[in-house]
């Protein structure tokens with residue numbers, strides 16, 4: 001299983017999504033949708049061994065956590081607009097739930113869940129499940145030299161993950177790994193990680 005946690009610092013947390021303005025008024029929802037696309041979609045197939053989380057910190061109701069499960073996804077296609085429609089549905093479902101229900105995963109559409117959850121709590125949950133946390137960062141250790149087991153890959157958005165959450169990742173001994181000497185887009189990091197693991201037969 002390959003898992004990803006994407007921190008979306010500015011992405012909108014209401015269903016008031018303007019599908020014609022994903023980067024602007026939706027707080028880089030375009031980037032989140034590209035990450036989902038690159039996490040799951042192959043040519044004419046889908047990666048069923050992937051779980052992708054996005055923790056949204058935009059206004060008006062942060063944090064909101066979305067979960068996409070590859071083995072359950074149906075009717076989602078790789079284009080940004082289509083994925084944004086499913087995000088909108090999930091946020092609508094969240095709005096219609098009461099605060100108690102929000103503490104557990106709420107199924108929105110097949111394979112897409114929504115919940116009230118914080119970035120750090122999600123990472124601590126993953127550690128409790130026996131997962132290893134790998135923080136993707138330009139200045140980390142070269143991925144080719146790292147033995148990857150039971151991975152959860154943490155990725156920042158255009159802003160990164162922020163100093164406080166970097167300190168948190170250090171405190172839990174997350175392994176910092178680099179994919180390139182250059183600063184890459186988050187979705188490209190997902191494609192590269194898949195390629196590294198595919199080639200290793202992981």
Ligand SMILES: C[S@@+](CC[C@H](N)C(=O)[O-])C[C@H]1O[C@@H](n2cnc3c(N)ncnc32)[C@H](O)[C@@H]1O
Pocket residue numbers: 135136137138139154155156157158159160161177178179180181182183184185186189
């Ligand atoms: C556009 S970058 C973020 C840039 C942001 N200004 C910063 O300082 O963190 C988006 C994310 O992709 C990942 N990333 C970018 N370049 C990388 C690299 N060369 N190796 C590994 N991860 C990388 C990191 O997780 C980063 O937070």
